Amino acid sequence: MESLVIHPESAEQLKTVKAVLKALKVQFEHQPTKLPDHVLKGIERSLKQYENGQTISLQEFKDKHFTKK
Numbered sequence: 001m002e003s004l005v006i007h008p009e010s011a012e013q014l015k016t017v018k019a020v021l022k023a024l025k026v027q028f029e030h031q032p033t034k035l036p037d038h039v040l041k042g043i044e045r046s047l048k049q050y051e052n053g054q055t056i057s058l059q060e061f062k063d064k065h066f067t068k069k
Contacts, residue, residue: 008014021028035043049055056064 006017008017018028
């Protein structure tokens with residue numbers, strides 16, 4: 001038999017898929033997704049910046065990163 005890897009896009013989709021599999025008596029395993037270390041470090045750094053008040057508005061971000069010079 002073959003295995004399937006499913007990528008639900010929301011908690012509701014995940015819940016529905018699990019319910020269907022249970023109703024069909026299909027065995028499945030839950031394998032949580034772990035974010036890579038560099039992503040976790042970036043999130044941690046960003047949260048510290050936020051706590052220290054180092055923030056900019058969305059418009060400032062757009063001006064800084066998306067306007068052509």
